[in-house]
Amino acid sequence: MMGPNKLVIAAAGSGKTTYLVRQALAVENSRVLITTYTESNEEEIRRKFFEIHGSVPGNVHIQTWFSLLIEHGIKPFQGKLFDWDVAGMILVSQRSGLRGRDRQGRPMYWGEEDFRRCYFDRRDRVYSDKLSRLVIRCNEASDGAVIERLSHIYPFILVDEVQDLAGHDLDILTALFKSPANVVMVGDPRQVTYVTHLEARLKKYRDGGIADFIREKLPRKVACDIDVTSLVTSHRNSNAICELSSKLYPKLTAATACKCTGCRQPVPVYAGLFIVRRKDLPRYLKTRRPVQLRWSSNVKIASTDLPALTFGRSKGLGFDRVIIYPTKEMMAWLKNTQSALKAETRAKLYVGLTRARHEVAVVYDPADGEVVAGFTIFE
């Protein structure tokens, strides 16, 4: 059985989902909640259950974080704050609740005192950036009933991709730690690719700072262990890929490639880290058939036949070979690992590199005689 609350820091490809699924399967006769940020990961978890167990047991419930917050966080105890039906959530990429602009053209926003406009759009959908704040408000208004109820329904709560939680989400986690429920969180602070929290609350811990948050912000009586060693072996990436990607986050325990015979079979014909010149690109794509990774769907790709994904979308997936269309900053870092990177770029590069089992290629035309450390030029 699971122990006290726990945060497991996992490296890419270390079998995070498998770990969670096994944790859930070990619980019998109690209800288990597994929650994660994205729908694609929710599906990945379901798939893993079918792979390992053949089905999702009746006591296990998988739900995305947003849907959990609406169903269990807001609806049950919204009555003290408002009485209309919540029509769902509206995903926003900018600060929500714009009231208008002042004379200088600066934006003004609806505040708490204009409750409905602050939290909801015209069709009564909650703004995604304020969802967890509203849950905290419901919890306060009901004297803690939200968390109390949830912890009774689910004595075991597993959170996947916990690095994606930020702002008031962290307050919800803290409240869950204090509750009788047993919380196990798994995440990779290196893979924060969805920044949907624009609020100032706990901003410091936004970019992969979950472990720091737990170390620094938890009330003393609330226990949460941090496990940095269980999930550092990559069952996906080769040693070369592990080494390179670990350099992006020198403060975190470096991942190492596993030695499982199952994972390392069959031995690939091609492997390694390559620089591919644009003129060689068609030939490379044709022979190695990699998956193409890019910053956004605006970045031109060389082959429309081969699959292409953005870094964000590729999260959680694994391929034999990938080819990266790097941004300028990414390329600069690959050439010199001391060069500066924005948090988001760093995370996306990490995600990109760690998708490959055997081979990572980077599209780049080196100057004559230019060498990128660790990489071989594809001839």
Add this chain to the structure above:
Amino acid sequence: MYIEKVKIKNFKCFEGWFEVYFNQSVNIIVGNNEAGKSTLLEAIHLCLTGILNGKYLRNDLSSYLFNREVERAYLDSIAAKEPLDPPEIQIELFFGGDDDALEDLRGNGNSEKNDKARGLLFSIEFDKKYDGPYTELLKSNEINSIPLEFYQVQWLEFSRQPAMTRTIPVKSALIDSTSTRVQSGSDMYISRIVREFLDDTERVAISQAHRKLKDAFKADDNVGAINERLAEAAKISRKKVSVSVDMSSHNAWENSLMTYIDDVPFHYIGKGEQCIVKTRLALSSKKNSEAPVLLIEEPENHLSHSKLNQLISDISTGNTGKQVIITTHSSFVANKLGLDHLILLREAKVTRIKDLDASAFFHKLPGYDTLRLVLSQKSILVEGDADELIVQRAYMDANAGKLPIDDEIDVISVGLSFLRFLELATALKIPVVVVTDNDGDVAALKKKYAKYEDVGHIKICYDPVVDKGDLVIGSKPFNYNTLEPKLVKSNNVETFNKLFGKSYDLDDLHRHMKNNKTECALAVFSAATKIDYPQYILDAIAK
């Protein structure tokens, strides 16, 4: 897990909010016809299953579901151009118990906004989406019934999640002996009860077996030949025509399998036996995760006395933590199941015996008479059997031979416990007439009943005149102020001598009537000729 409280608004006979608490074991609802007993059971069942009268209410809305007064007030308000809001029906069930399975149903989505409440809400309400069309309709002034086309049915947990039969941990078994609801040959209530009785593995097993049945049917040579011939004959269509076992619906086995009792299809056995079988099945469910609530409607209707006895003892002894809500007219049932559990329903208002001052008295004097008072529309309380007979006869004489009971008036002889009964009658607002002797002391009598002088539904009748005489019986002076001498006073010695076939003088008549009260009263009661009655008796039977 059990139903702790039910709240009903505007459903059938309940005008405005109605609220009743239940205890965890047996609850007996007594009350007259039209008091709302059956409606209460229907409402509970509806809120637990979404089903009313064997149909999903969602597809079967009708304005008859609304309270008539509420509907009228609404329509009148529209006619008067001061429209009220369209009326709504709400049924709320609050569950008790400390099971975590109930936490799913917890939330403040209830009429009380209570954070601690776990339960379900069933509502039939105006759908705000139709604000526009409704405004148009109001302008057209053509509303002569509740505009149900703008209504929606909501069935929610208190957590504001849609309720689903499958996830509701409290299961209801409605056992009404009055009618059978047939669904594809099988009574759907028994199907339901059987289904609740089975656990998940058994349910899978039975549907597997049912599927095998289909395969075996299809594999049969004769069926094969028939299907070939059918296919041949139906050449017009390019598709294949064949016959097979119906597997179309989700719960095919439930619809096509029949429950048998001693090889007799369930709905062919007697109603009484049906009732007992359903009750037993529902009571013996052993699932921990679910709690059945038995809703039993008037079990006395189809059961012989011995069967009724059997059912009652099943309910009172057999249940281990199962909640039973039973309606009855029978004082036998109520008495057997214990008066503590009694819930009295009168004109959609609730009283619990336990909450009454007189409840201690009930413990001392449990019995039919107190229940008769409770169950009656109106009662005349008298001291003894003789008084009862005289009052009955006086009533018949005044009402063309109709007995008081024909007009739902119960004449109850209560001995010396008038005050106890009055306490109960006051609490329950039951119209009561007391017929009493003045026993020679009008002042004492007045003092005794002073408390009830101003109670509108209680009338105290006695002769205000104190009569005196010289007769002494033994060493005691004869009491001229009881029923018999008052009767003699209203008539004369001859009347009674003729009636009794005697030739007493006045004193002997007094002696005779004093010593043979009941016989004399019976003689009066069954005589062909009418006698005259003292004014206080006439007052008592006056309407």
